[in-house]
Amino acid sequence: MVPTKEQLSKYAHLTIKMGVNVQKGQALLINAPIEARQFVHHLVEEAYEAGSEDVQVNWIDEVLTKKRYDHEPLSVLEHVPNWVVERQMTHAKNGGAVLNIHAPNPDLLEDVDAERVAKASKARSEALKDFKKYIINDKIQWSIVSVPTEAWAKKIFDTDDADKAVEDLWKRIFQIIRVDQDDPIQAWKDHNETLFHIRDYLNDKQYDALEYSSEYVDLTVKLPENHVWAGGGAVAETGASFNPNMPTEEVFTAPDFRGVNGTVQNTKPLNYNGNLIDDFKLTFKDGEVVEFEAGKGEETLKHLLDSDEGSKYLGEIALVPHSSPISQSELVFFNTLYDENASCHLALGSAYPTNVEGGEKLEDEELKEKGINTSLIHEDFMVGSADLNVYGVTKDGDQEPIIKDGEWAIKGA
Structure with missing residues (x-):
């Protein structure tokens, strides 16, 4: 066609x-x-x-x-x-x-x-x-x-x-992208409302940490005080609403970059600056990547991690159901815009300052004091799978399911 x-x-x-x-x-x-x-x-x-x-x-x-x-x-x-x-x-x-x-x-x-x-x-x-x-x-x-x-x-x-x-x-x-629907704009408004519901639920919870577990991931991620989950549409300083990514299936926030521990393996290739990185594994200790290996593109991965002081730390954690439309296509798109919306993912490098309350008004050093990473890069890589479980850890230490066997465990999601 x-x-x-x-x-x-x-x-x-x-x-x-x-x-x-x-x-x-x-x-x-x-x-x-x-x-x-x-x-x-x-x-x-x-x-x-x-x-x-x-x-x-x-x-x-x-x-x-x-x-x-x-x-x-x-x-x-x-x-x-x-x-x-x-x-x-x-x-x-x-x-x-x-x-x-x-x-x-x-x-x-x-x-x-x-x-x-x-x-x-x-x-x-x-x-x-x-x-x-x-x-x-x-x-x-x-x-x-x-x-x-x-x-x-x-x-x-x-x-x-x-x-x-x-x-x-x-x-x-x-x-x-929902262009094949009779009213794509209304379809996007409805889709945004679903993401807003999940975003609001997680913002109300204010979990202390997230626990990831699957065949590919064994990771604990500390969350900053007053972190902000986002997803779907956004609002510019002028008050105009917009959708940064089309498609989008994620809700996301910033981790406390100092509080990430464990190991992750990618579940989809990463296209970085015209080069593919695949079959890679990262080990985090107190936030920093302390070990890495890759079956393809290891030299490119090394240069990515050496970009600057913040490139070995995480700046984003994003949750996506395994049954998203992109995932259902059963295709690897070799394009982060699409692949990241097929899978839960993490991002090396800079966080979005808007993922912490008042962050858009803070300078880099002030953001780092709150646990918000800064870097020249922001590179998403995919870690989601059908067996992924993600639990929210409350300040009392209780665990509550957010993603169970790759799908939302949140009512109404």
Whole structure:
């Protein structure tokens, strides 16, 4: 199936109205691969119809990205021009919204020296750290969606038939993102209400810790005082609601980064900067990764963990039922936006300051005092499975089920 204009328009309408929710007179920056050209045309039209002004598109060409890594000296890869930073910062300071079309080729940089990729990525993260604060603190609306590209679709379905793979991936995306329903916007409102119910339940409980157990996980995670669970839609500083991730099936919070102990093994591959990391195991002691190993991408994992002081600690814990629509597809998407919503997951690196009461007003050192991790990176990896149990530990030491055999144990979830 090649998506019709009506289907693309319907997806674009959902993205603009429920995803980034651009407001009248608000600027919009769209970051997109060149293969998403048709979809972006619909997005821009929808943005203008919503009253947006100053709609800009930043095109990404993975072929040129690969050539850059192959040929540029490291000194150039590590240099982020001032105009790149200024463009992002000016847009954010003026209250502009940001929409990312995320559809990476999982194998794009597999034959590039992992150190070159790591150093270039770190340089960009350092240069844009102030811009990142606008995102992680929900100062502006932002959202991420995906569309099929040939390389990505062929990887998912393990085929050389690009046309069939892209057709199949469009079908999957329209189902998962609820575009195939009569009223996708109402379907998303209903879905958000379910996530809000779980979020509110966990916020009322204020558990002292979580206990994870399965074939892959044996982990205790301390929770900070006054932690805040989030999930579904969010609200920007302006009061505008938005959905940061489409799809989303998670509720999440920040751990006390100093209080994580035990071992975890991944249950889905991690696509990190165009390289796959798989069959890996992490051992935590007092929050820090003290041992690691990987069957694939171990050197890339090492560079990830060495990114900065906070990259060996957790910044997010997220709960997702094993029966989520993404999980039911029985596909590995090699795309964190999708795979993280098929599985309970953890994130190495920075926490969202909004996951602790008043955190959006705190500086990094103040956040760390409360147990909220700070880092240049934020990388989700999947640990969920059909046999996963997650218990909330009360301040009195009692255990209460939250996830039982991979599914919600919360009434009404």
